[in-house]
Amino acid sequence: MAGGSTGAGRSVTSRALRVLDAFDVDHARLTLSEIAGRSDTPLTTAHRLIGELTAWGALSRRPDGRYEIGRKLWDLGLLAPVQAELRQVASPFLLDVHTATRDTVHLAVRDGATALYVDRVSGRESVPVVSQVGSRLPLHAVGVGKVLLAAAPDDVVEQVLRSLTRETRHTVVEPARLARELAEVRRTGAARTSEEMSLGAASVAVPVTVVRGAGGRAVVAAALGIVVPTHRAERDLPRLVPVLEVAARGIGRELARTDEFR
Amino acid sequence: MAGGSTGAGRSVTSRALRVLDAFDVDHARLTLSEIAGRSDTPLTTAHRLIGELTAWGALSRRPDGRYEIGRKLWDLGLLAPVQAELRQVASPFLLDVHTATRDTVHLAVRDGATALYVDRVSGRESVPVVSQVGSRLPLHAVGVGKVLLAAAPDDVVEQVLRSLTRETRHTVVEPARLARELAEVRRTGAARTSEEMSLGAASVAVPVTVVRGAGGRAVVAAALGIVVPTHRAERDLPRLVPVLEVAARGIGRELARTDEFR
């Protein structure tokens, strides 16, 4: 190959994939040059790769000339496991909680050191909620995150404790204090937050526990949480815990039944 | 290259993509050899490509050695346009309809000659519903499909009329009769089906109409439908139409406001 100035990935496939990497939540629509720039690919090469990706349906071209993720990738994405299994099982329960409370309900799993939101039912009241399906938020700043962190392996906990980012002025950034909170979560089986990720929002969350086989170990497979505006937190959060627990148990039981589940 | 027996796609990228094509709803988990077989790729080549796809996160390997679609593709898929815009706007309205009726609510768009289900809220009662988010069903056999077909360009209508598949014994397969039904849909603004896709299920659907600009043409952007068990059809379907219409109008108005929309 000529030159070789393009540092990182040498294989064709990795380049094609790097092109896809140019897309994210804040960059869902890109021009050819933007893609080339963001993926650090020579313009011509990007052009050719994009041509192939578009022909296949991974990307599609809008009337205005920009590219966006195509339907084929959407189709494929829906086959991904976390969500296929878990979401399908959990969906009716999320709806139940939503119908009973009319608040924003979340289902999240731990993905490394972040909470990955796999499903969400949005509430009536306008609570400043940052999370969307597919978004990742820091474990220490959200309700579902604390639940997931409390159940995570020690090395993950340590890693998170070592790098607590401040999201708002209420975020818990002292390792010792968070460690105490986690112990409390393990004891009570529920986590609370108040304006730690976004001002004006408070939350509770509980673990979704799955017991595999007879007398098997209980594994925290996900976390179920609910978000309410701060002014209703004191009154509502305590009475919401039992609602979440019922739903979480339902989901856990259903998951245990699905032999497809890991 | 040696041989050249592999007929179709010659480029590396197209091969990598063909590997991904091996996955679909009925084949969400595949072994290396299965992928190689289904994508008509030599085992060794498939192995290498899969290795790269896995390293990037397009695929992931399960403990049992099988491969499945990875989280990265799920992330990317969520950026696809159909759903990003439309779903986000429509979601609260679907929930409203669901809360009011507790039935299965669907949102679909036309994708070529099929109805593509972009969102769905499942109901309480066990209705035999085939559709899932991401699935495609024939336009002539489902409620949302008839609505979308009634608004489709003539060439699409003709194409569909020419190839009416029989899904159940109640499916409308006579072109003339379907044409009459479509005229009726255009006149009344709603479509009904009864056991035409799956026995035991009936449905109504209405169009989601968007008016672009002042005095612009009205465009059918999607269809909103509801499914109930047959035994409740006579009683419930008529009174559900107004509910759907309210929601559909709300979605349409919201879409018109979003300047991002096409």
Add this chain to the structure above:
DNA sequence: TCTCGTGCTCCCACTCAGCGGAAGGACCAC
């Protein structure tokens, strides 16, 4: 324990697919 079968991984020399600079075109703004 020794087959045999199945499915996966590693190796390596040949060669063709990918590469990307350069040039040309389309479109817009000033």
Add this chain to the structure above:
DNA sequence: GTGGTCCTTCCGCTGAGTGGGAGCACGAGA
């Protein structure tokens, strides 16, 4: 008209991709 941005096409060089084959890991049956 002139300068600018962005996209598309062209083409000769070369190293990345290819895939048969060998070898390994595991499990079932004798």
